[in-house]
Amino acid sequence: MMSRSKSVFVPALSIIALAGLLTGCGDSAEEATGPDAPVELTYVGYGGDGQAAQIEAWQKSYTGDNPNVSFINTSPPDVAQVKAQVESGAVQWDVMAVAPYAAEQNCGTLFEKLDLSSVDQKDLVPGTVGECYIGNWINATPMAYRTDAFPDGKGPKTVADFFDTDAFPGKRGMVTNLQNGILEYALTADGVEPDKMYPLDVDRALGKLDSIRDDTTFAPNVGALQQAVSADQVDIFFLPDSRLVPLLKENDDITIVWDVTVTSLNAFAVPLGSAKKDAVVDFVSSVVEPGPAAKISELLGVSPVNTAAEPKLDEYTSQVEVNGKVNTGETILQDVDWYAKNFNEASTKVTTWLAG
Numbered sequence: 316m317m318s319r320s321k322s323v324f325v326p327a328l329s330i331i332a333l334a335g336l337l338t339g340c341g342d343s344a345e346e347a348t349g350p351d352a353p354v355e356l357t358y359v360g361y362g363g364d365g366q367a368a369q370i371e372a373w374q375k376s377y378t379g380d381n382p383n384v385s386f387i388n389t390s391p392p393d394v395a396q397v398k399a400q401v402e403s404g405a406v407q408w409d410v411m412a413v414a415p416y417a418a419e420q421n422c423g424t425l426f427e428k429l430d431l432s433s434v435d436q437k438d439l440v441p442g443t444v445g446e447c448y449i450g451n452w453i454n455a456t457p458m459a460y461r462t463d464a465f466p467d468g469k470g471p472k473t474v475a476d477f478f479d480t481d482a483f484p485g486k487r488g489m490v491t492n493l494q495n496g497i498l499e500y501a502l503t504a505d506g507v508e509p510d511k512m513y514p515l516d517v518d519r520a521l522g523k524l525d526s527i528r529d530d531t532t533f534a535p536n537v538g539a540l541q542q543a544v545s546a547d548q549v550d551i552f553f554l555p556d557s558r559l560v561p562l563l564k565e566n567d568d569i570t571i572v573w574d575v576t577v578t579s580l581n582a583f584a585v586p587l588g589s590a591k592k593d594a595v596v597d598f599v600s601s602v603v604e605p606g607p608a609a610k611i612s613e614l615l616g617v618s619p620v621n622t623a624a625e626p627k628l629d630e631y632t633s634q635v636e637v638n639g640k641v642n643t644g645e646t647i648l649q650d651v652d653w654y655a656k657n658f659n660e661a662s663t664k665v666t667t668w669l670a671g
Contacts, residue, residue: 496577
C-alpha cells in the first residue's frame with residue numbers, strides 16, 4: 316500500500332540499524348534484496364494540487380502493479396538542497412521534479428546518469444529522454460485576460476497586444492521563472508519568429524520588458540500570479556495551463572488567447588548517490604507510458620509527453636489543450652540545450668533587471 320504523503324524523513328541512524336538487523340538474519344537478508352523486497356521512495360514535487368494529481372496518476376497505478384514499492388511525498392524540490400545532501404554524503408531524496416536544464420547542468424555531479432535504454436521512445440516528444448532526466452509532462456503558458464476587463468470581444472488577440480498598453484490598458488501579470496516564457500514572449504512581441512527564437516537575445520528581451528515595467532506585476536512563482544488573477548489584481552497575464560484550470564472551475568470569467576504559446580518540459584531526476592536508483596528508473600519509465608501520461612493530462616490540463624496518450628479531457632482541461640484544436644496559433648517548445656548552457660547567465664540578467 317502507498318504511504319500517506321508526508322515530509323518526515325527516516326533518520327539515517329535508523330536506516331543503518333535496520334541494515335544491521337537484516338544482515339544478521341541469514342536468509343532474510345537475501346529476501347530483503349530480492350526483486351520483491353520492500354522499497355520506499357522519497358518523492359519530491361511542488362506540493363499542492365499538482366502533487367496530489369501526481370500521486371493519483373502515477374504513484375497509485377505504479378504501487379498497484381508493484382505492491383512492494385511505497386512513496387514518501389515531500390516538497391518543494393530544490394537543487395541547492397540536493398547539493399547539500401550530495402556534498403554531505405547523506406542523500407535522502409530518491410526522485411525529484413526538476414527543470415530538465417537543471418538536470419543537464421548538473422549531470423553526473425548532482426544528478427545520476429540514467430540508463431533509460433528500456434524506454435520505448437517511438438511516441439515520445441523529442442527531448443523527453445536526456446542523459447540525467449526523463450520528462451513527465453509539457454506545460455503550456457498561454458496568454459489570457461479577464462473578460463470583464465475587455466468585454467464584447469475587445470480583448471487582446473496577440474502577444475504583441477500584451478505589450479501595447481495604449482490600445483489595451485490595464486495591469487499585466489508575468490511569472491519571472493524563465494520556464495514560463497518571460498524571455499520568449501518579450502522577443503515574440505519584438506518581432507522574433509518562433510523558429511528563429513534560439514539562441515535567445517536576453518538583452519533584447521529585457522529591453523522590450525522595459526516598455527511594460529510600470530504596468531506589470533512580476534510574480535515570483537505561478538502560485539502568486541494565480542492568486543493575483545483570482546483576486547482581480549491583473550487584467551492580462553501569462554499563466555500555465557495547470558493553473559488556468561482551477562480558475563476556470565471556480566467560474567472565473569477569463570478568455571484564453573491562442574497566438575504564440577511557450578511550452579516547457581517538466582522532468583524527473585535522481586539525486587546523485589540515491590541507493591534506490593534502479594527502482595526509481597523503473598518508476599519514472601512507467602510515467603511516460605500512454606496510460607499514466609493521459610491521466611496526468613486529465614487531472615491537470617498539461618500536455619502528455621507520449622503522443623500515443625489519449626486523455627479524456629473535461630470542459631475545463633479541454634480549454635487549455637495546447638496540442639488540441641483549441642490552439643489556433645503557434646507553439647514554442649523551450650530549447651533544453653540552450654537553457655542548460657545559458658540559464659545561469661540569463662537568470663542573473665533577469666534578476667538584475669528586476670532589481671533595477
